[in-house]
Amino acid sequence: MSQQITTASGIPVADNQNSASAGSRGPLLLQDFHLIEKLQHFNRERIPERVVHAKGSGAYGKFTVTHDISRYTKAKLFSAIGKETETFLRFSTVGGEKGSADTERDPRGFAVRFYTEEGNWDLVGNNTPVFFIKDGIKFPDFIHTQKRLAQSNLKSATAMFDFWSRAPESLHQVTTLFSSRGTPDGYRHMDGFGSHTFSLINDAGERVYVKWHFKTQQGIKNLTAADAVRLAGEDPDYAQRDLFNAIAAGEFPRWTVFVQTATEAELAAWEGRTGWNPFDLTKVWPHGDFPLQQVGVLELNRNPLNYHAEVEQAALSPANVVPGMGYSPDKMLQARLFAYHDAQLYRVGTNHQYLPVNAPRCPFHNQQRDGAMALANGGADQNYATVEASGTSPQGLGHGEPAMPVNGPAARYDGRGVEDDYTQAGNLFRLLPADEKQALFDNLAGPLSQVPDEIVFRQLGHFDKADPAYGAGVRAALKARGRNID
Structure with missing residues (x-):
């Protein structure tokens, strides 16, 4: 019989599988201390390497708008066709350590930072449109199955498949992982995805939900299982070398950027027809229902000069969205909005945003002070917000995000046995x-x-x-x- 799970303070945990949310779709509740403690402890389990995505490669580039999407968003980086925005992209493997091989069977991180005039927008995704789980409370458990056993320090296929076989929601991503796309031929020959559902907000305050797609212009190439194993021994830094050398030679990799968009009413109608939750990270939006719309082109054209300063200390977070953008009730996204920034505070430091790779390219001002490595500490500027006795008056700037509807009582909702975890995985298999x-x-x-x-x-x-x-x-x-x- 398994032992009762408790918090670190010994308090029994009633449900270790489902986050507390405002209604069955979220958003999540800050009062769910078990979720917060679980994610906070998970973020602090490795020093100093990232808990996940430990081995990565990065490069700078630019994003160029090629198609008008201003009807969907007021974000200034999309304000004119031809407009360019500086970018930084970090590729990575997910489960391995910093010294692991680039060709291991694993998802690949695809994290893009856009240095916009309204602040940094970080789209922190993968090379797959879905993921293994749909609730962040399961993330530490899942990653533990991909890491090394406490006793033997060996990876365990038993632990991996024990988790996956008990979580049928993982089947869609497991099918992707063990297909040829589980071992991409370097970073240049794979697509990227924001994966989660996000929001776009226009000048009228109207929201559409959106999924982001980056289609490689180099063409999809994958390694056979045998070649991936061979390269792991012959050149474990194969993807890093390929990316760096291509950029150094002027062979700049490019991706065409697309979006899928849908109103709340369109998603509700689609869910009524299919039974699929549009905010479920284990599901895709079929292109036949929500066609791809081209937005622009992403190009990588400059290698970093110092790997540690510019790639290892790059600190991205999906919480970083600019005016004209927003989130969704995706439970995995909601957990990541907290967890990523918290991980960077722990791993790099409380003032990590001052590092050049993380600093916005636009003016910024806040009332944060002190802490380790406080390079710009505000000087004589007031370090507190003045209280307005008559109430606050919105400045007309910032996100201006419209209200996101929630429904249902705050509780933990378990959809297992009710939700369809098989159809989309079967569709992928049949393709x-x-x-x-x-x-x-x-x-x-x-x-x-x-x-x-x-x-x-x-x-x-x-x-x-x-x-x-x-x-x-x-x-x-x-x-x-x-x-x-x-």
Whole structure:
């Protein structure tokens, strides 16, 4: 029998799987101390390397507007076709340590900073449009399964598939991870995604929800499993080397930037037809329902001069959005809005925004003072906000974000057994060509052959529900490895 989970102060935890939210869609509640403590402790588990996305590569560049989206957003960086904005992009692997190989089977981080005249906008995403979980309270647990066991200091396929097999919401991303796209050929030949649903707000205060897509102009290229393993031994810095050398040679990589947009009413109608929560990070918005609309082009054209100062200390956060942008009730996004900035405070320091790679390119002023490395400490400026006895008067600046509707009582909502975790994973499987399906079967059979029967049976059940041919293919691949599972 498992032990009762408690907080670090010994207080029993009633629910360790679902965050407290204002209604079933969120947003999350600050009063959920267990969520806050869990994320805060998780952010402080490694010194000084990042807990996730530890090994990364970065480069500077520019974003150029090619199509008008001012009807959706008042953000000034989109105000005119041809307008350019300086950018910084950090690529990374997710689960490995700082010295791990670039070619490991893993999602890739795709984190873009836009240095706009209204402050920094950070779009902190991945090379996949979905993720393994839909609630941030599960994130520390999930990442622990991808890291090393406490006793042996070895990674464990059993831990990974034990988690995935108990969380069918992960199936969509697991299918992506074990397909050919789980081992991209460097960073230049993969797409990027904001992944979460965000908001755009126009001058009239109207909100549309949005998903961001970065389509590589270099073409998609992936490594076979055998080549990925070979390169891990021959050149573990393969992706870093490829990116740096390409930029140094003037072969500047580019991505075409697109958005999908939808009003609240459009999303409600789509959910009514499909049953899918549009703010669920384990789901995509099909392009047939929400077509891609081109916005601009992202180009990387300058390598950093000092890796530690400009890449290792780069501190991005999805909470950084500029006027004309906003968030959504996505529970994973809501947790990340807190967790990323908190991680940077711990890892880099309370004044990390003063570092050149993190500093905005526009004037900034606040009343924050002191702390370690307070390079610009305000001097004789007033360090407190004057209280207005008659009430505050909005300045007409800033985000000006319209109210986001919430519904339902504040509670923890568990959608398991109710929500559809299989259809989109099956759709992805059915899109794969025959050779890529076989690669998927073989890639899954490798680690699955190392785990106990109970977990294999549970995971195969998920494959069967996505598509019977999916489960049958993995069974055949396991049998070819001498593991007969019936």
